[in-house]
Amino acid sequence: MTQTKKVLLLTRHAPYGGSLARAAVDAALAAAAFEQAPSLLFMGDAVLQLVSDQDASAVGTRSHGRVLESLPLYDIDQVFVDQTALLEYGLTSHDLAIDVILLDDPAMRQMLADHDHILSF
Amino acid sequence: MPLHTLNATPNQSAFAQCLRMLGPQDALLLLGDGVYGAIKDTEAAKALQNSGAELYILEPDARASGLEKRLAECFKPLDYDGFVELSERFPSQQAWY
């Protein structure tokens, strides 16, 4: 499949309270596996998906943060994060499992405008 | 410039996030629980209006709410044909729910 469209995956949910966070990362990995490089934007509660040192072994599910650490192996090197949401939870980029690019609201609005399709999880 | 569809009440985080991302060149369609953001003289409706976006409300969902007569006039009622027409005009959609 040749890449013809710019796709933004926008995820807004916390990692373990529902299944949408996982659906988002699965969609990202699938897109990468088919050589469609999607942009990934973590907004609102989704910043909690990125926290490092997650250990979900005792709750019977996979550790979401560790799966996200594999994104560079799928050549997804640019991960964008809602700066305001990170701040609201008292977190900084040092608390996160992977390198991210922090965006303010105007930059996020620009991202939304710059893509052909937005998949919203 | 995206078409935003909002399916969350003003008390849900999706509402605030939508508001942060809504710009004057965008359109907003309220549907499902989103229709409660259009009640006249509420902070929510005023905030949506202040975004400068084109404002629409899905008519069947507004009718279900029982509040149709209390909705601010700046939200233009649309049926599904109108919804599709909006999607033709705006190249992408962002769904808030």
Add this chain to the structure above:
Amino acid sequence: MNYALLVLASPASGLSNLSALRFAEAALARGHKIHRVFFLDQGTSSGLATSVYPQGEADPVALWAELGERHNLDLVLCISSALKRGLLDASEAARYERQAQTLHPAFSLGGLGLLVEATAEVDRLLTFGGPS
């Protein structure tokens, strides 16, 4: 124009699943093509043949199936979301050694690659999500 729909909303909760269906009907009526409807996460229950909806309420499974058959739509459920929710066709029932086939024949099971393919193919992609 060529459309794809991503349906995340459960058919058993809220208005959004049926909203996607009404949108699809209206898009077809306006002469558009629907390349694929991809059901993911809670949306996959749209293909559950054994679900029973009360009389006097819309039956989303029957309505999707009817629309799909009438317009020859590609209605695809994400296979891993579907399996978790007990939606199996004959081959998955055999593979996982389960007794029942529960997938409505108007739908098929497929990988996320089919969603990815749709994003590359279509002019418009709309997501129908929630409530979460």
Add this chain to the structure above:
Amino acid sequence: MLLPDTAFDPEGFLRDINQWSPDVAEQIAASENIQLEAAHWEILYLLRDYYAQFDSSPAMRALVKYSAQKLGKDKGTSLYLLKLFPGSPAKLGSKLAGLPKPDNCL
């Protein structure tokens, strides 16, 4: 010690990945007509490291890149992996290494 047939699903994956051992890998390899050499073991342990690190089974693309990072460029190619594990290296390798069946959605 061989595991009974019931320990495997119809596709030959371990039902309980905690039962994996090198002997079990040999048993699965035999049923796939693969003779495990040092080069195979290197990838199988690489896959187990991947799973321990990322809590998921890799798709082909990630396996190739991970192999390149850990074992060098000549082993980080799909051709090299295909020679060792014909057909679908990520899936077959995961089966032999006792990883969960790769997500059907990928």
